[in-house]
Amino acid sequence: AYADIVISCGAATAPVNLLVSAENRAKSVVIMNPAPLPLRRFSLALVPAHDRVARRGPIVRIPGALTAVTEEELALAGERLSRHPQFRAQDTILRGGERVVSVLLGGDTRHYELTTTFVDGLIQQVLQACDAVDGVCLVTSSRRTPPDVERLLQQRLDRHPRCRMVLLASRDPLNGTSEGMLGLARVVVVTGESISMVTEACASGRPVLVVDPPLRKAGWGRVTKPQRYVRQLAHDGYAKPLFLREVNQAIQRAIAQPRATPRLDAYAAVRDAVARLL
Structure with missing residues (x-):
């Protein structure tokens, strides 16, 4: 060869x-x-x-993981997601995606623990925001999400009127669902332990709110790699790191006062660098 x-x-x-x-x-x-x-x-x-x-x-x-997605691809993914068997579209709130909050949950890592207490508090913040703006949420777990957290999501959201879809990695097919959730979203809430999830969210051009799960002892007293990354994204205007208690109000502000959000494009630097080799 x-x-x-x-x-x-x-x-x-x-x-x-x-x-x-x-x-x-x-x-x-x-x-x-x-x-x-x-x-x-x-x-x-x-x-x-x-x-x-x-x-x-x-x-x-x-910046972060290599990911690239266009607005057209996000829109098509959103249309496909609306036909997912777990998707409940019994009203017209999703029209245009202006009041949709997409929540991307990661899981346990060496430095972070995604606890039921944390997730319960996060979901409560999201639902309160949805009530305030007359919106809905779409929620997905990942393959790293602990089983007890998935059980909590199922109990809290499977029939909740403010949740149009909850996807569980242990139960539902997830291929392409994150792109669809980003395509439908007006605001994205993502847990901060996953660099790849945060990068994908920031590549969507949506307002991205990042919330760190609780730190394990291994992460105490240090700045973790995901934290360094999110701080740089925040400095460049791609994401906003939050404490858990701030999520509700941040969602409301993002929907009530929409602003242009830059789209993270990691491929631009790659294209230029590789082109210089040719």
Whole structure:
């Protein structure tokens, strides 16, 4: 096989990248940190901005995870989601998506614990906001969401008049559902432990409210990688980090006072950097 550019992702495939690119006299591009291999061994390294790597070698820092979606794709995904078997569309509130709050829940990590107490409080904040603005919510768990949290979501939301859909990763097909939820949303609420979920939400161009789950002891007294990332997003205007008690009012403000929200485009820097190699 012949290649002008060899692309790999992560440390495990980085040695293969160097071997194949050397054999083909091709450019080598690595996504994420290839440690223990040094970045200078590659023609280009696309490294997440929240990773702490030395500024040596041909590095391009990218915001978060690589994701790209257009407004047209989001609209089509929203139409598909409205035909999901768990979707309840018995009224016209969803018309135009102006009063839809989409909630993306992650799960447990080394530094965070998604507890039932936290999720119950978050859902209460969202439902109070929906009551105040005459809106509805769409809620999804992820494959990392604990079973007791999913049971809570089912009990609280499966028949709640302000919830048009609750998707449980252990019960429902999730392929493409997050894009659909973003397409229908006026506001997005996302838990902050997942860099990929936060990135996907910010790529939608919707107002994004980020709430951190409780920290485990391993995260006490330190700034976690997701926190560094969200702070940078907030500085650039892509997201707003909140305490749990602030979610209700923040949703109401976002709907009552809509403002243009920039769309996170991690691919722009990637396209430019790769084009320079050709």
